Amino acid sequence: MSVLLQMEDVCKEFPGVKALEDVQLELVEGEVHALLGENGAGKSTLIKVLGGIYIKDKGQIFIHGEEAEIRTVEDARKYGISIIHQELMMVPHMSVAENIFLGQEKTGKMGSVNLRRQEKDAQRILDDFGLNVLADTLLGALTIAQQQMVEIVRAVSFGARIIVMDEPTSSLSNKEVDILFDTVRKLKEQKIGIIYISHRMSELDEIADRVTILRDGKYIATVNVKDTTREKLVSLMVGRELSSYYTKTDTATDEVILEVKDLSDGKMVKNVSFDLRKGEILGFAGLVGAGRTETLQNIFGLTRRTAGTVKLYGEEVNFKSPREAMKAGIGLVSEDRKKLGLFLEQSVRFNMTIEILDQFIKNLHYSRAKERKLTQEYIDKMETKVATMEQIISGLSGGNQQKVIIGRWLLATDKILILDEPTRGVDVLAKAEIYEIMDHLAAQGLSIIMISSELPELINMSDRVVVMSHGISTGILDRTELNQEKIMMLATKELEL
Secondary structure, rough: OHHHHHHHHEEEEOOEEEEEOOOOOOOOOOEEEEEEEEOOOOOOHHHHHHOOOOOOOOEEEEEOOOOOOOOHHHHHOOOOOOEEEEOOOOOOOHHHHHOOOOOOOOOOOOOOEEEEHHHHHHHHHHHOOOOOOOOOOOOHHOOOOHHHHHHHHHHHHHOOOOOEOOOOOOOOOOHHHHHHHHHHHHHHOOOOOEEEOOOOOHHHHHHHEEEEEOOEEEEEEEEEEHHHHHHHHHHHHHOOOOOOOOOOOOOOOOOEEEEEEEOOOOOOOOOOEEEOOOOOOEEEEEOOOHHHHHHHHHHHOOOOOOOEEEEOOOOOOOOHHHHHHHOOEEEOOOHHHHHHHOOOOOOOHHHHHHHHHHHHHHOOOOOOHHHHHHHHHHHHHHHOOOOOOOOOOOOOOOOHHHHHHHHHHHHHOEEEEEEEEOOOOOHHHHHHHHHHHHHHHHHOEEEEEEOOOOOOHHHHOEEEEEEEHHHHHEEEEEEEHHOOHHHHHHOHHHHHH
């Protein structure tokens, strides 16, 4: 097959940091080439060099065998390069057709935009990809998955032969992932090359042909997916063997500390029952829209209960606010840490202690020393990689941001910690570290509820798993009977009724 892209000895340096050092990458026609590495490994920097966002300091880029000088985004587009970022770069109040042809509008003789022609051409492309989307629909009315497909169609309409997908499945349900993969296969048939960045290693077997691994800004290796194992890839990424990717010991007791019976919020939560034991990691599984997050938010006091009972240590409770839940010893780490968890322009210290500031005030005197001591204690306890506790948290990797939030709630709560998608968007080493932290906390007697869309995570880290479908708890599986087939049977059970 013909080589579409060759990057050789690419270097990029920022003040005090060598982001890329002699990195190479090859992409051939009709290939899905995965790019792996921990956060900070250089993946994003390499892609930004390719996309004209950064200018390389050294090295060569060849497109179809000819050396290319890419200094702007427009240069990259002229060479047929398109990057689909994790945060979609489109206009929600414009139609699908207008978004597809944004910057390359179809105009009539008088120079005005020919909307009818745009919609006709856009619909033809959408139909070619088998997408059940009308070209005149407002983009904002589509699901995230559909918007992502539209951005892929837009890239193809610009004549892109090299498409970069950055964490494309991070916000998609399993069904939507299947649709995305079908679209990727259609791109392969058109001999378009795809660079695929993802932290979900389970996706590689299904979609990727080759994998290039970066570590600390350096090229490590390129391997064929069919010739390697997940363990080998992890070893290449972190520079050492992870003796146990999942850390799980049997720490659950028979003591029931939380009982939930026939819970409903009148909306997404319709009939949920389960119990939680001391020292247990209780998983929550289900498809998107099953009501998992809404169930735990209701218990935490974020929404009002319309039916059912919740008992904590045998006493019935009905929290009217998160503050009441926190006083009872319950903490909630939100799924969207950037929107709902972090104060992005504040320091690590501020983000760690914001919920317990009253502990540092006595007789109108604020003890900065006490706050700093406690912050450092939990930075060390969580093995959080920071320059100083005054570092702005937006500068940390996703995994370290997550550790700070978990540390915050451990400072504020001591009985139950609810973790909603605790490893979403973090690299493989950070995942392993978070699993180890969870196991250690459970061993200390903390009870953990973990909502996750990753079945391997649920199966390997849970003592039991509550499965939900359409707002109803359809079953609870013990650790000894956990497997993907049983979870999915219960997750789709309500759909069969």
